[in-house]
Amino acid sequence: MTDKYDAIVVGAGHNGMVCSALLAKAGKKVLVLEANDQVGGAAVTREFADGYSVSACAHLLYQLQPEVRKELKLSPQMASEDMTTIALAEDGNHLRIHGDNVEGATESDAEQYRRFRKRMTRFSDLLRKYFNKTPPRLGSKAFTDLLTLGQLGLDVRMLGKEEMQEFLRLIGMNIHDEVTERFEHPLLRGAISLDAVLGTHLGPRSPNTIMTYLYRQAGDHGRTATPSGGMGSISEELGHVARGAGATIRTGMPVKRIIIENGRATGVETESGERFNSFTVISNADPKRTMMQLVGAKHIETGFTKRIHHLRAKGNAAKLHLALDGLPTIAGFSRKDYAERIVIASDEHYVERAFNPAKYGESSPLPVLEITFPSFRDTSLAPTGKHVMSAVVQYAPYERKGGWNEAAKTEFMQAIMQTLANYMPDIEQRVTASELLTPADIESEFHISGGHWHHGELTLDQFLFVRPVNGAAQYRMPIDGVYLCGAGAHPGGGISGAAGRNAARAILNREKAA
């Protein structure tokens, strides 16, 4: 028998490390077990070709919660900050969005955009407040639940009559209607639509996409940044902080199961057969993997099993990494533009049409892309004079008809390269190596069921009180001692740390109450 820990965290994703750091800081003896050889989960920097490295999954930082930064005293080094979004036009008349300003559109669009941003900022700030709290239980008579619910009600009312009406109206609406009602410039409509659907199985016309847009804003108000050394450096810093606070992090230690004895968690067993004991096991893994594989249906009830089984977590975002022997030519680009965030989404219809095939298990013949050249500002990522392109590409449905075999990947890769070539005519010649990670690859390499960014679709039926599923929104699973601290829990994914922080606080509060 090894020593007993106060808590064991399964998975050293960023949320797992935020959670363990906070627990360790509170004096808990914490062990973190990570399957891969490096910490970070989907926030890692990996070499994908000789001398070329890249943020392997998440590549932009825009949601890291100020509370997390502050409490863990994080000061990540940024290669680029407050990036401009450039929506590409084939003819070089690109649209540039920076903060609340749009360049390249009409004055009316610019004005509308400022208004739109103002409202979105107000709403996302409201949501953000609750992203950093444990969701209250409906119908509960507990003081904290009633308090949070009351506060939520009050905060919504405090928006003022008109804004409250707008909030209640917009929250269920789709981004398509909002952009078509407001904006004339197709690229502006396209870029906003893209922001609303990245990482989801939704198209701009799907109701609910205002909510996903707001979700993305709930942090740095949509301002994007790339950390020096790629996303892995954030994870390394988090690992450093967690260790510094006293947590033990062991990599290369895949957990086989969470040990349940007499109806409660008593520890974990690793693939190698080692056993670690603790009455508190916190899973950074996604809800499906946690409950169905690590815990096992035998230990949970039928209704809950069914809910986890039906949890929608089928990713659509693929990740493309290109090693380039030089920057591709883009019409109308000045050199500094390569440091920015570049999107391909010619209008909202383009995004919708890219989504259509995904509904039928087919990948988009004309995909939407969010592109960065991280090596432009960060020379550590590529050999001198060479470059790396990192792109999120949609839609690549996890459940592709016929599966993600080589032929399917080749077909999708061709579609992407053709799309890129419309804007970067010489891209084909520049590429010396490439890597395409489909959701299926992301599932197997990063151990995320369905390869989904958010560990579970970010729709209102899997949100707030019912995230990840009805009956488990307070980080506690319906089995004593098992907790969730990853993106599958409230509020959701993205490099935000909110789920990890909320989980740590919920666990500490519970202990205090006991």
Place this chain on the structure above:
Amino acid sequence: MNARAPVHQGRLKSPFYPRLEQLDFVNEWHEWKGYSSADSLYCEEMEYFAIRNSTAVFDLTPMTKYLIKGPDALDYLNRLVTRDMAKIRPGRVAYAVWCDDQGHVIDDGTIFHLREGEYRLCSQERHFAHLLASAIGFDVTITHETEDVAALAVQGPTSFSVLDSMGLDGLDQLKPFGLMHFDFQGVELMVSRTGFTADLGYELWIDPRKAIELWDALFDAGKLHGIRAIGTHALEQARIEAGFLAAYMEFLPADETIRTGRSRSPLELGLDWLVDFKKPNFNGRRALAEEKRSGSTWRLVKLDIEGNKPAHNSYIYSNAKAKGGEIGFITSATWSPVCKQNIALGTVRVPHGQPDSNVWVEIYYQREMHWNRMMAKATVVDKPFWWPARRGATPPGPY
């Protein structure tokens, strides 16, 4: 394109139907899970006394049956039902109840441990979707076999004698809730010592292709033992005397209940003895543990009611003046011909309904176009109304 014949419209006929039809004189049938099932065949009263006095045969075929097998079958059942199935060895049968996560009863039924790792679950209602959902993460196969197994209840004091004369050797050693397999004309006949009557009795399970042969052999053997086919009404009286529950009477299946608070927990149905909290996990465990801690809302009671007017659909009060409003209602009521008692099952709000306490039942009855109302005093009884020693005697005597 050719037209496809529609699925069978109207009612299905059990494989025993041709024989039942021959014995039917009153032509009173109702629908039971799609099958025609007799209310009565010739005379309810005589049919009832066949149960209590000789041997009654009831066609059980429409009962829903599932075959559950596979390496995880025991674990699966233990998660599904509230009692500990590890204690049920092969050759034994368990009465069991299963709940949803909220601890509300979905249904009750019997689980036959046919052979090592192979079970048959038998219930009034259908549960295939729930059983399959419960199988997520378990290595089990579940087969719906309602139509593949024909079944007869053979109940009454002479039932052993009937089956014994049919040549079922060794049946005398079969204890209540035991089962045995026999060869019957080349097919397997399963006999379990189970029933819905609280009397000496058996249930016979066989391939439907041999149903008629079984019936004939049974009635042939039973000729000298007063064997009679019966309908549902007689059985229902015996069921209430035994204090057994029926779905849609004493409880509603939780997964079909629309209004909040209308379903019941096993604790509220007096089935505490079936809930084994020593098991670390089963459906409803967390909710039931909480209910045990904080108290139930309802209690199922057996009532011995004064007078002789059956208390169908009556309200129950805590006093004769109905002060404080009703505390519950009757779920099943009958005159017990064997006990000569006016009996009923009912559901009352806790803390009412303690054993030996009194409640009052509001009974409406009609005599020649004239309706009367009475408040009848009732006593809450603890034991079944009818539970004779012969029910459990092994070997059974030639009653």
Place this chain on the structure above:
Amino acid sequence: MKTYDAIIVGAGHNGLTTAAFLAKAGLDVVCVEKNDYIGGATVSRNLYKDWWYSNCSYVCSLLRPEIYRDLELHKHGLQVTPYGGSVTFMENGDYFGSYHDHEVAYREMSRFSRHDADAYKTYSADTMRQCRFIRDFLLSTAPDPTSFKPRDLKELARIGGKFMGMGEDRMNETIRFWTMSVAEYLDEYFETDVIKASLSGSGIIGTALGIHSPGTAYVLLHHYMGDVDGNVGSWGFARGGTGAVSKAIAGAFQAAGGELRTEAGVDKFIVRNGKAAGVALDNGEEIKANVVVSAMDVKRTFLNCMDKSDLPEKFHRRVENFKIRGSSGKINIALDGMPTFSALPEGSSLYSSDMHFIDSMERMERAYDDWKDGTWSKDPYIDLTIPTVSDPTMAPPGKHFMSCFVQYCPHKIEGRDWTSEEKDGFRDSVFDQIAQYSPDFKDLVLHAEVRTPEDIENEIGITEGNIFHGELTMDQLLFNRPVPGYAQYRSPVDGLYMCGSSNHPGGGIMAAPGANAAREILSDLRRPNTVPENFGDD
């Protein structure tokens, strides 16, 4: 010139309902209608020989029984007969039928999946639980969550109380139900494609959403919460076509002393000193009234028939942003005889059912993709009924009237008007799909009336011809319907009210918006209420 107590603009079923309840309260009411017939989209028309077409709406189940009873519609000629089941024809020559008899329905589903056959009862219970929750609020005005008025707080508390009464688990399930897509909702219960496809239709009928669009599970309720004689979820035909409904309500209105004027289209609502004063008709005539009620959809009312200057700017903008989308068309057909459906055996009860020809979820969703691209579905979702199977009054003996509700069908083709070739193309898509399952169908067609949303808009006046007068999405329901702050049938103009389906609880031949509006108007006038209470169900 005479000043009426109230004028109702539009003699659709809601306008007539408001009119009838106001007249019953003793008001001097006139109801004006632009067409030479009444009923709006609740109408039976004689467009070909001896045939009567329910040429817009075609089935009847949502009509609130409280209103039916209170207005004594049976005395004014209304008779609603339930009809049998539904059938979905499959590409492989099979079909999936649904039947009234639970056991037969179970057996049919078991042919495809025993799991699904069993799951259906849980599905029904879960869906009915949501129906029960919403049914209770149909005959009441949605409270304004931003208001601190006692009435709103009380109604909010009532809804809240009812919600809380469900318990935590079911509250959470309700939140999920209201926000998820019908496809995902069905996925949680069923495994068989054709069963899901056949059930999913109710989630998209009348909306510009696909089965995968979040929020469509709720739309199911608009097709499940109706009842015929208390059988919740069952559907019926009005004898004589749906026009019988508006005729009966009009009968009740006139019996209460109301005045009905057809061919009296309204050009403008007259506002004087910030108060509604009456209407100006197309022919220049003015009618004065103290209360003016519009049964037209909210866009037509405020954008077409009012001066922008009479309305607050924000309200005007919100009305502009209110979504009324043409998503369905209608084809009404006179048949020389009963068409044969090859898959059905002779005499099958399914001949009198709802017929559908889309047997997979993928085909359902693909039909929507065409609409998004600005064209009609090439493989459309058709809800086909032949009411003359049970209604002898709509066609000569042996002949039949066939009603095809078709989705999706856009208001404009890629943003411009329909051409006649395109209308033919739309009709052919429908005819070809039917003929695939009924070889003699095309030969039996004597006459066909093809109605795109554009046609319906032009004739009936509903913006984009939308059957619900506005999308049934979360942002346009309850206190958001039609626009936030004006969900209580009152407009920003004093004395001007709304009573059409753009208002809570929405469209379908429900008559609830009309009744609710009447109750609000009477309350403002301090008159005794004539609108009945919900029957209740506990």
